[in-house]
Amino acid sequence: MVKERARILVVGGGYVGMYTALRLQRKLKQELGRGEAEITVVTPDPYMTYQPFLPEAAAGSISPRHVVVPLRRVLPHCRVVVGEVTAVDHAKRTATLTTLATEEEGTGPRQLTYDELVLAPGSISRTLPIPGLADFAIGFKTVEEAIGLRNHVIEQMDIASSTRDPAIRDAALTFVFVGGGYAGVEALGELEDMARYTTRYYHNIQPDDLKWILVEASDRILPEVGPDLGRYTVSELRRRNIDVRLDTRLESCADRVAVLSDGARFPTRTVVWTAGVKPHPLLAATDLPLTDRGRLKCTPELTVDGATHAWAAGDAAAVPDVTAAEPGSQTAPNAQHAVRQAKVLADNIARSLRGEPLQTYSHKYVGSVASLGLHKGVAHVYGRKLKGYPAWFMHRAYHLSRVPTFNRKARVLAEWTLSGLFKREIVSLGSLEHPRAEFELAAGGKPSDESSGDPKGSS
Numbered sequence: 001m002v003k004e005r006a007r008i009l010v011v012g013g014g015y016v017g018m019y020t021a022l023r024l025q026r027k028l029k030q031e032l033g034r035g036e037a038e039i040t041v042v043t044p045d046p047y048m049t050y051q052p053f054l055p056e057a058a059a060g061s062i063s064p065r066h067v068v069v070p071l072r073r074v075l076p077h078c079r080v081v082v083g084e085v086t087a088v089d090h091a092k093r094t095a096t097l098t099t100l101a102t103e104e105e106g107t108g109p110r111q112l113t114y115d116e117l118v119l120a121p122g123s124i125s126r127t128l129p130i131p132g133l134a135d136f137a138i139g140f141k142t143v144e145e146a147i148g149l150r151n152h153v154i155e156q157m158d159i160a161s162s163t164r165d166p167a168i169r170d171a172a173l174t175f176v177f178v179g180g181g182y183a184g185v186e187a188l189g190e191l192e193d194m195a196r197y198t199t200r201y202y203h204n205i206q207p208d209d210l211k212w213i214l215v216e217a218s219d220r221i222l223p224e225v226g227p228d229l230g231r232y233t234v235s236e237l238r239r240r241n242i243d244v245r246l247d248t249r250l251e252s253c254a255d256r257v258a259v260l261s262d263g264a265r266f267p268t269r270t271v272v273w274t275a276g277v278k279p280h281p282l283l284a285a286t287d288l289p290l291t292d293r294g295r296l297k298c299t300p301e302l303t304v305d306g307a308t309h310a311w312a313a314g315d316a317a318a319v320p321d322v323t324a325a326e327p328g329s330q331t332a333p334n335a336q337h338a339v340r341q342a343k344v345l346a347d348n349i350a351r352s353l354r355g356e357p358l359q360t361y362s363h364k365y366v367g368s369v370a371s372l373g374l375h376k377g378v379a380h381v382y383g384r385k386l387k388g389y390p391a392w393f394m395h396r397a398y399h400l401s402r403v404p405t406f407n408r409k410a411r412v413l414a415e416w417t418l419s420g421l422f423k424r425e426i427v428s429l430g431s432l433e434h435p436r437a438e439f440e441l442a443a444g445g446k447p448s449d450e451s452s453g454d455p456k457g458s459s
């Protein structure tokens with residue numbers, strides 16, 4: 001029997017949050033019947049970000065609007081609340097939340113009660129106490145960071161082109177990336193490719209004047225595609241004159257000098273930190289059980305272990321990998337699992353509302369694809385290994401098939417087609433980040449912090 005109007009709270013509007021709400025919304029219409037359950041999605045941004053497209057957005061191959069999915073449009077039968085959950089008292093079935101309105105009203109956080117909780121706030125960058133990191137580095141997890149970094153790289157080329165000081169020029173043209181997982185390698189590969197192309201429009205910058213450095217603490221990069229393709233990627237990047245340093249750590253970036261554990265020092269205005277993720281801090285502000293690494297302890301049915309009516313999946317959840325040979329293994333924090341877990345999670349909520357037995361999540365990782373710039377890539381999928389153009393093509397075909405909604409697919413495909421016919425976009429729109437600066441100057445005031453703010457790493 002379906003419970004009277006179950007209130008389902010989904011925390012997070014990313015992969016897990018959006019796909020869970022989408023499926024629940026459909027079930028609500030088709031099976032559960034309207035009025036029997038209501039879904040509220042709380043998320044800081046009114047859109048879901050398709051993160052695998054961020055490197056291409058940074059390179060200008062896809063425009064930022066098409067990397068995100070508007071939640072209000074795809075979830076018309078859910079209540080979308082733009083805000084942040086700051087704590088959860090599951091014993092009392094209550095979440096504490098702040099929204100733009102609560103800030104404006106100054107009334108303090110609001111309480112939201114629920115019957116079923118889906119906790120999917122994802123992960124945040126895993127940082128270390130490295131001098132200068134918080135002041136000068138930038139991450140690569142959001143569309144704002146990807147576009148900010150694109151603008152910043154082009155801006156550095158403008159600085160280098162116009163300065164007479166060789167030290168400023170050298171620092172402007174030096175780009176340090178820390179972390180050799182797919183976020184770091186793809187971001188570096190795409191941006192290097194874009195910047196190399198862009199040099200043709202500068203009379204005094206040659207491609208070899210740009211210095212790109214990839215710093216990785218372990219002895220390999222791109223573990224997602226396996227050791228062979230990881231080694232190939234290192235040699236491919238080095239062939240492009242990218243300085244790949246394995247078994248090396250960033251020790252400091254204070255005073256805009258990147259100091260590495262092998263003793264190298266690089267004056268630079270760009271440090272991109274992509275050295276892994278850690279569970280979202282919200283998880284620690286709940287009364288739900290966590291693992292040693294801070295992820296939510298989950299069952300293979302995607303319930304939170306020992307807590308009734310609490311569900312989790314994706315980067316925030318430690319879900320047992322029932323397909324792994326090694327006992328105690330957990331599913332990796334990636335989109336492949338997040339999307340599939342969301343489907344099982346939504347089905348299990350519906351089953352639980354109807355008093356039916358729950359399904360177990362089981363998916364064997366099928367491999368990965370990665371782009372290393374235009375027409376370059378590596379792919380290891382279903383045991384098949386591809387390099388270069390075929391891998392890049394597979395990367396695009398795979399992600400086109402995966403990006404949510406027909407609308408996004410059509411727009412992304414149109415952009416790729418157009419960029420194949422015309423030249424690359426090479427403009428920096430960094431001033432978009434300070435829209436009031438010009439007017440403030442015209443009005444005789446001093447630029448405010450908001451308009452003259454220096455986004456991390458951008459000056």
Ligand SMILES: Cc1cc2nc3c(=O)[nH]c(=O)nc-3n(C[C@H](O)[C@H](O)[C@H](O)COP(=O)(O)OP(=O)(O)OC[C@H]3O[C@@H](n4cnc5c(N)ncnc54)[C@H](O)[C@@H]3O)c2cc1C
Nearest residue numbers: 012013014015016051052084085121122314315334335336
């Ligand atoms: C650059 C990049 C490239 C990637 N490429 C790939 C790839 O090629 N293949 C792959 O499998 N994986 C890839 N990933 C990883 C993949 O994107 C993540 O594993 C996936 O997004 C996890 O889904 P999630 O729903 O757990 O978290 P997310 O998708 O990050 O969603 C979390 C959501 O919670 C929201 N949130 C945060 N705090 C709160 C709060 N306090 N209250 C409410 N909501 C909150 C966030 O705003 C966000 O909407 C990539 C990641 C990055 C950064």
